[in-house]
Structure formats: C-alpha cells, structure tokens
Amino acid sequence: RVVAETDYVLQFKAVYANEVKTRNLSVKIHEAIPEPVFSLRAPAIWNGRDTIEVSPDIANLAEMKAKGAGDLHYKWTVSGGAAIKEVEADKLLLKRSQCSGKITVKLALNNGGADFAATTSILVTEPKTDPWVQRTPAKDEKPENNQFYARDDQNQGTLFYNGTLDQAADSVFLKLYADDKLIKTESQKPGADKSYAFAVKLKPGLIVYKVEFGTETGGAQTVTHTVTNMVCGDAYLIDGQSNAEATGPNNGPTEDPVMPINNWIRSYGNQLHGTTQGGWGNAVRTHIWGHNNYGDHQIGAWGMVLATNLVTKHGIPVCFLNGAYGGTPIWQHQANPTNHFDSSGEFYQHPYKIYGGLLTRVTAAKLTHGIRGVFWHQGENDSGSGAPTGDWNYKSYQQYFVDMTAAWKQDYPNIQHYYVFQVWPLPCSMGPKDDYIREAQRTLPRLFSNLRTMSTIGAASEHAGRGSCHFDLEGYAQFARFMSPLVEQDNYGLVPPQPVTAPNLKRAWFATAAKDEIALDFGQPVIWKDEMKRSINLDDALAPIDSGSVSGNVLLLKLKAPSSAKAITYLTGRDWDGKPAHLIFGANGIAALSFSDVSL
Numbered sequence: 001r002v003v004a005e006t007d008y009v010l011q012f013k014a015v016y017a018n019e020v021k022t023r024n025l026s027v028k029i030h031e032a033i034p035e036p037v038f039s040l041r042a043p044a045i046w047n048g049r050d051t052i053e054v055s056p057d058i059a060n061l062a063e064m065k066a067k068g069a070g071d072l073h074y075k076w077t078v079s080g081g082a083a084i085k086e087v088e089a090d091k092l093l094l095k096r097s098q099c100s101g102k103i104t105v106k107l108a109l110n111n112g113g114a115d116f117a118a119t120t121s122i123l124v125t126e127p128k129t130d131p132w133v134q135r136t137p138a139k140d141e142k143p144e145n146n147q148f149y150a151r152d153d154q155n156q157g158t159l160f161y162n163g164t165l166d167q168a169a170d171s172v173f174l175k176l177y178a179d180d181k182l183i184k185t186e187s188q189k190p191g192a193d194k195s196y197a198f199a200v201k202l203k204p205g206l207i208v209y210k211v212e213f214g215t216e217t218g219g220a221q222t223v224t225h226t227v228t229n230m231v232c233g234d235a236y237l238i239d240g241q242s243n244a245e246a247t248g249p250n251n252g253p254t255e256d257p258v259m260p261i262n263n264w265i266r267s268y269g270n271q272l273h274g275t276t277q278g279g280w281g282n283a284v285r286t287h288i289w290g291h292n293n294y295g296d297h298q299i300g301a302w303g304m305v306l307a308t309n310l311v312t313k314h315g316i317p318v319c320f321l322n323g324a325y326g327g328t329p330i331w332q333h334q335a336n337p338t339n340h341f342d343s344s345g346e347f348y349q350h351p352y353k354i355y356g357g358l359l360t361r362v363t364a365a366k367l368t369h370g371i372r373g374v375f376w377h378q379g380e381n382d383s384g385s386g387a388p389t390g391d392w393n394y395k396s397y398q399q400y401f402v403d404m405t406a407a408w409k410q411d412y413p414n415i416q417h418y419y420v421f422q423v424w425p426l427p428c429s430m431g432p433k434d435d436y437i438r439e440a441q442r443t444l445p446r447l448f449s450n451l452r453t454m455s456t457i458g459a460a461s462e463h464a465g466r467g468s469c470h471f472d473l474e475g476y477a478q479f480a481r482f483m484s485p486l487v488e489q490d491n492y493g494l495v496p497p498q499p500v501t502a503p504n505l506k507r508a509w510f511a512t513a514a515k516d517e518i519a520l521d522f523g524q525p526v527i528w529k530d531e532m533k534r535s536i537n538l539d540d541a542l543a544p545i546d547s548g549s550v551s552g553n554v555l556l557l558k559l560k561a562p563s564s565a566k567a568i569t570y571l572t573g574r575d576w577d578g579k580p581a582h583l584i585f586g587a588n589g590i591a592a593l594s595f596s597d598v599s600l
Contacts, residue, residue: 001114002031005028006029009024033069033113035111035113035116036058036061036109036116037058037060037116038056038109038116038118039056039057040054040055040107041054041120042055044122045124046094047124047126048098048124049096051093053094054091055091071112072109073109073110073112074087076106077106078092078103078106079103080099080101080102081124082405082447083095084406084409094122096409097124098406098409098448098450099126100124100125100449101123102121102123103121104121105121107119126449131153132152132414134152135368137366139162139164140162140164141161142225142227143159143160143211143230145229146230146279147230147280147365148319149202150234150235150367150370150371151233155204157202158199158201159200159201159209160199161198161199161200161211161213164195165190165194165195165196166194168190168217170216170218171190171215171216172187172188172214173216173221174186174200175213176211177209177210177211178203178207178208179208202230204233204234205232205316206316206317209230209231210229210230211226211227212225213226213227234316234372235319235321235370236318236319236320236321236373237321237322237358237371237412238299238374238377239324239354240324240376241328241377241380242324242327243377243423244300245298245324246301246302246377246476248285248300248470248471263282264316265283265308265317266317267284267322268280268281268319268362268367269296270361271295271300271322271324274353274361275360276364278293284297284304285299285303285304286298299322301471302476302479302480305481309480310484314488321362321365321367328354329382329387329393330379330400330401330404332353333354334355334404335411336355339352340355340356340407341356341363343355343359344356362412368411368413369413370414371412372415373416373418374405375421376421377421377456377479378423379397379427379438379441381430382437383434383573392433394437394440397437398443398444405448416450416491417451417452417487419452420441421479422438422441422453423437423438423456424457425438425571425594426576428468429468432573435594441453442504442593442594445504454479454483454501455482455590455592455593456482457583457594458482458589458590459471459479460578460580460591486501498588499588500588501590502592502593503522503523503524503584503586503591503592504522504593505522505570505593505595506521506522506523507521508521508568508598508599511556516559516561516563518556518600519554519556522555522586522592524553525550525552525586526585526586526587526592527550527584527585527587528550528555530548531582532584534575536568537572537575539566543563545558545559546558546559566599567598567600568598569598570596571583571594
C-alpha cells in the first residue's frame with residue numbers, strides 16, 4: 001500500500017558455489033486507492049458540562065467507497081486537559097471536562113493504509129460551581145448500625161428509611177435522636193401497597209444519631225427497629241499501591257499496637273480483599289497480620305493521622321475507604337469500560353479487580369454521591385516496567401490517570417478534589433524511568449482544575465527505617481501533615497498565611513545572554529543552600545553551579561561557565577541519597593517537587 005506514485009527497485013540475488021548473481025527490476029506503483037481527506041467539525045467553545053460532538057467532514061468518502069476503500073478506522077485522542085469522552089462509530093462525544101482552557105482533539109483516520117490526522121481546538125470554560133448530584137435511594141433502603149452519612153453542599157446529610165410493611169397499620173413513624181435526645185418525629189400513612197419512605201436531615205458534627213422505626217395501630221405505637229451509633233461528616237477515598245495501603249511500620253507483618261480507636265473516624269468493608277466483609281466499623285490503621293479481620297476498616301498509617309487531624313481541628317466526623325493494593329501499576333487500577341463493578345479474579349491477574357472492588361464497597365456503603373476527594377499514592381511499579389501499550393509506563397501514565405479519574409467522576413459524581421503524592425526517587429529500587437514517572441505526576445495539575453501534587457521527599461531522614469521503599473510510622477505521619485493543610489483549605493475554610501502546596505517549577509530559562517545564569521520560577525519562595533548543588537543536572541550531567549540566590553519566587557543559579565544545555569533536571573533517582581540537606585525546600589517548609597528534562 002502506498003500513498004502516492006512510487007518508484008523502487010526490486011533486487012533478486014542467486015547464490016552459486018563460486019559467485020552471486022544479481023538482477024534489479026524497476027517497479028512503478030500507481031496510486032489507485034484514495035486516502036481519506038477530511039477536517040474536524042466541533043464547537044469552538046464548551047462549558048465542559050453539556051455533551052458536545054466532534055465528527056469528521058470527509059470530502060472524498062464516495063470516491064473511497066467506489067474504490068472499495070470506504071472501510072474507515074478511527075483513533076481519537078484528547079490532549080491539553082482531562083475530559084470524559086465516549087467514542088461512537090464515526091464520532092467522539094465529549095461528555096464532561098475536568099479542566100478549563102484549550103484542549104485539542106485529534107483524529108487519526110485510515111482506510112487500511114497510513115494514518116492521516118486532523119486536529120481541532122476547543123476552549124473550555126467550566127462553571128465556577130457545580131450542583132450537588134443527589135443519590136436516589138432504593139425502595140427498601142434502611143440505615144445500619146455504625147453507618148456514616150456524608151454531608152452535601154447544603155451542609156447536611158440525608159438518612160433514608162424506606163420499605164414495605166408485612167402487615168397493615170394505620171401509620172408508621174420514625175424518631176430521630178441526637179446524643180440520645182429526641183429531636184424529630186415523622187409519621188406517614190403507608191401507601192396502598194403498604195410502602196413507606198422517610199428522608200430525614202442530619203446535621204454534621206460530633207453527634208451520635210439513633211433512629212427508631214415503628215407502626216401505630218388503634219393509637220398504640222410499636223417500635224419494630226432501632227439503629228444506633230450513626231454519624232454525619234465528610235467521606236474520602238485512598239487509592240494506589242503499598243504506600244497508599246501504608247499499614248506500617250515499613251509495611252511488614254503488623255504486630256505492634258495500633259492507634260486508639262476513634263468513633264468519629266469510620267470505614268466500610270475490607271481493604272485487602274476489596275469486599276464488603278466487616279461492613280461498617282471504626283477505622284483502624286491495620287489489624288494484626290494473619291487474623292481473619294485483616295483488612296477490615298483499614299485506612300493505613302497516614303490515612304489515620306490525616307483523619308484524626310481533620311476530626312480534631314474541625315470537629316466533624318470523617319469516613320475513609322482505602323482501596324489500595326501493593327505492587328500494582330496504574331493500569332491495574334482502571335475500570336472495566338463495560339462494567340465498572342467488575343471485581344472478579346485475583347489481584348495481579350485481573351486488571352479491573354481493584355477498581356471494581358472499591359466501587360462495590362462504596363456503593364454498599366451508600367456513599368457514591370458523598371465522596372469529596374481522592375488521595376492517590378502510586379507510581380513505584382510504573383518506574384521501570386512496561387505498560388500494556390508495549391512501551392514504558394511513564395509514556396501512558398497520564399492518560400491512564402485521566403481515564404481512571406473519568407471513571408471516578410462518573411461513579412462518584414460529587415468529587416471535588418484529587419490529591420496526588422509524587423513518589424520518591426528510585427522508589428523501591430524501581431527504575432530506570434522513575435524520573436519520568438515523577439515528572440508525569442508533577443505535571444498532572446496542568447490537565448485538571450482541581451488536582452494538586454504533593455512531594456514526599458520531605459519525609460527524608462537519617463533514620464534507617466525510613467524511605468527507600470516504605471516508611472516508618474513517623475514518615476507516614478509526615479505525609480499526612482504535608483497534605484492536611486491542602487485538604488483543610490479546600491474543604492474546611494482554612495486561610496493559610498502562606499502557600500500550603502509543594503513548590504512546583506513553573507518555568508526555567510537562561511537569565512543572561514551569555515547563558516551563564518539559570519532562573520527557576522517555583523511560583524512561591526524557596527530556600528537555597530549550597531548543598532543542593534549535587535541535586536541539579538543540566539542535560540545528563542551535574543550542573544556546574546557556582547552559587548545560588550533567591551529573588552521572590554525565582555531561584556537564580558550562577559554557573560561557573562556558559563552552558564549550551566537544552567534541559568534541566570532536579571533530583572535524579574540514580575543520584576538520590578535520601579538526605580534532606582540536598583533538597584530544595586519552599587519557605588513554607590515543604591520540599592519542592594522534583595522535575596526532569598524541563599526545557600530551558
């Protein structure tokens with residue numbers, strides 16, 4: 001198959017005992033199959049919420065069909081921002097954007113030969129706020145002991161008590177107690193089919209709720225069901241691999257005492273198996289390895305510290321569901337596109353089990369519409385392995401993340417924020433592409449309007465039990481302390497006196513015509529110490545830095561000689577020694593995100 005008139009030479013060789021005879025044959029191929037000629041039709045602007053369509057205008061479709069080449073193959077891609085998309089036979093549906101700004105849609109089209117491509121740009125402007133999506137309760141939905149209710153955008157949770165009576169009654173009633181004090185009584189007449197449906201509002205806070213349900217016949221009331229120890233607050237997910245599991249210390253078999261139980265921190269189901277085993281309960285860091293309840297209500301070491309901090313500082317219960325599983329690359333966290341609940345098979349052997357297991361738990365907990373944010377700590381297993389694409393994982397990491405969050409946003413529609421941890425250099429001795437995985441994580445916020453990446457290298461320590469792969473309890477506690485102000489700023493009205501994000505390189509450039517000084521803009525003040533020189537490379541060699549200084553948000557590096565370097569890197573896995581002295585820190589005390597091969 002050729003694209004145009006083509007000349008070439010076909011050479012034949014015959015090998016004899018004493019010689020090789022060669023004959024050349026000139027060949028001319030006449031192009032007889034037309035290639036697709038097309039452009040893309042799409043709106044120029046989009047609010048990121050209403051579904052829009054992108055489709056090709058094919059100028060020579062009739063001509064291709066006449067030549068028997070009208071069977072077209074489409075490959076759609078969206079770049080520049082995270083979007084939820086659906087591919088149909090001959091068009092692309094953009095259903096929701098998770099970013100504002102310009103996105104580019106590309107179609108690679110062929111009719112059996114080479115791909116031909118066309119692109120179009122769409123300017124996205126998301127609304128400032130989105131309406132809260134309400135969950136529709138089941139006809140027989142009832143509360144459970146120890147249940148957690150998520151508050152909505154109106155600062156209230158909703159307890160549903162629905163069902164059908166076995167026997168007729170004049171009326172049914174529902175009594176709501178707060179800290180054992182009756183605060184509300186509702187009653188109603190059952191329907192003709194003896195059905196009933198209550199929806200009572202709960203105020204979030206350190207309040208324990210109880211309900212009593214019963215019937216009234218001939219003026220006599222009978223309580224038939226009592227549900228106790230329910231609370232209302234904010235729900236979050238944790239996902240990723242072993243440093244998201246974070247059972248600690250250093251993720252070995254657990255025999256040490258766990259943190260004290262806190263009735264205001266809840267969880268549901270079993271983190272290890274991805275099932276509903278255990279139902280509702282108070283969250284724990286971990287249970288003792290090998291026991292039947294290992295995995296029940298486990299939210300991990302840093303999850304427990306973060307949850308405790310939110311409860312203590314803001315007086316509101318929280319629910320964390322941890323769906324992480326150790327040693328898994330990002331592609332094993334994807335949803336089955338035809339069935340998000342698919343959780344069959346075994347871990348490591350079934351690519352959809354992790355996603356399906358977590359969704360099953362959240363759905364059973366009736367929290368699909370109550371998840372406010374997701375914490376993601378993963379990437380170690382992508383630092384040196386191949387993806388199903390047949391190439392290095394780092395090349396597809398961002399697209400897998402975009403696809404995963406698209407599924408999250410469909411299944412958990414009220415998610416407001418994503419919180420990503422940037423993994424350590426050469427994590428768990430996995431490389432050699434760890435620098436690029438960290439770069440993919442650093443630049444993820446460019447694709448989203450509601451995502452921030454937090455560094456973990458600030459948990460470095462001379463302590464022998466911290467870092468390299470897993471962390472001791474203090475290391476994990478530091479993770480929680482890094483992330484907590486971001487969560488508080490987003491959800492609890494914290495107004496910090498200084499940035500609470502990790503310094504993230506915005507731009508790098510030569511600051512002088514002589515190219516002997518480099519400027520790095522971090523978007524916030526950073527601190528320079530000469531020990532940091534060993535962590536900065538130009539192209540693939542240690543940068544010849546003479547001195548450094550800070551002016552506002554810009555770090556200025558004076559070189560010993562002019563440089564012709566094309567890119568700059570901060571903190572390579574091969575050179576990382578785990579020492580805090582060699583790190584760039586923000587004035588806020590948070591370590592800067594590492595970056596790799598940033599153009600100068």
